[in-house]
Amino acid sequence: MSFSGAFKKNIYLTKEFAEFCNKVTGADLVKKNGFFILGNKAVAISNYDSKQRRWFKKNKINYMAVLPKLNKINPSFMEYSIFSKKSYEAAFKNYKKSFRKHLKQGRNFPYKIRIIKKLDEKILDKVYPVYVRLMKRHNSYIFPRSFFREYMKLPSSLLFLIEHRGVIAAYSFCFENKDNLYNSFGGGNPKYFKYRCVNVLYDERIKYACKRGMNIHAGIGVHGSGYNRFKADAGIEHYKCERFPDDAGKLRFAVWLSKCKLIGWIWCLLSKIFPKKLVYTIIPFT
Numbered sequence: 001m002s003f004s005g006a007f008k009k010n011i012y013l014t015k016e017f018a019e020f021c022n023k024v025t026g027a028d029l030v031k032k033n034g035f036f037i038l039g040n041k042a043v044a045i046s047n048y049d050s051k052q053r054r055w056f057k058k059n060k061i062n063y064m065a066v067l068p069k070l071n072k073i074n075p076s077f078m079e080y081s082i083f084s085k086k087s088y089e090a091a092f093k094n095y096k097k098s099f100r101k102h103l104k105q106g107r108n109f110p111y112k113i114r115i116i117k118k119l120d121e122k123i124l125d126k127v128y129p130v131y132v133r134l135m136k137r138h139n140s141y142i143f144p145r146s147f148f149r150e151y152m153k154l155p156s157s158l159l160f161l162i163e164h165r166g167v168i169a170a171y172s173f174c175f176e177n178k179d180n181l182y183n184s185f186g187g188g189n190p191k192y193f194k195y196r197c198v199n200v201l202y203d204e205r206i207k208y209a210c211k212r213g214m215n216i217h218a219g220i221g222v223h224g225s226g227y228n229r230f231k232a233d234a235g236i237e238h239y240k241c242e243r244f245p246d247d248a249g250k251l252r253f254a255v256w257l258s259k260c261k262l263i264g265w266i267w268c269l270l271s272k273i274f275p276k277k278l279v280y281t282i283i284p285f286t
Helices: 015-025 050-058 088-094 097-107 121-137 145-151 190-195 197-211 226-233 248-257 261-273 275-282
Strands: 029-032 035-038 041-046 062-070 078-083 112-116 157-164 167-177 180-188 215-222 237-244
Touching (some): 015 041, 121 145, 121 157, 121 180, 121 190, 145 275, 167 190, 190 197, 215 226, 261 275
Antiparallel strands (some): 029 035, 035 041, 078 215, 078 237, 112 157, 167 180
């Protein structure tokens, strides 16, 4: 029940999210069989049933489906992370010892938590350079500033910030819909990594969700990656994913290749030349 309940009123299936994707990619948007399709891709990540998945395959529409199986035995390469609604006391008990230790360390840092619920150009001017530096550090693609500007215009968007003396230490772009909180793009300022601000940020989001009786959708990740192990330390469970086309081999190669510095430079160049194409390529995303 907790798994299926987390996908009720799924924001990724809404017109609001579909039109946002259409606007930032420029790709044609249509509605087929009740789903929003962008080019040849289903915009949404969802718990599509077997009948729906067969329909996507038959019509050669790319999709990402989350299956009601924990990603432990014969794991899928990509996995989707969910924090099921509970009290904060219960959530805190599920934190691993290492997460609690680092959270305690982070709480001793004189941070300020802010939650922004509408577009603030000055805040975006401060957050975007932190995002760019982080993506370059990870040798990854860089979405244009316009993407985040449109993101923060949406009624359901919000931005969690950890600040220190006006400097962004950690950030998290999220969506909120009914009883679900969706983590999207987020990260930390390398200057503040040693202060464990990302642990504090995760804890603040969990507090926010627990207080409002919400699930947290913590997004797609690579099975066994350091970041997904970090999420598991915060009591978040990982579920199997099914992709069409099934390109796990290509994804594994891409992850391995991304460690090469030259690939990072190429990603950065492509991000500047083809920003809309890049966003479309990455969709579906969280």
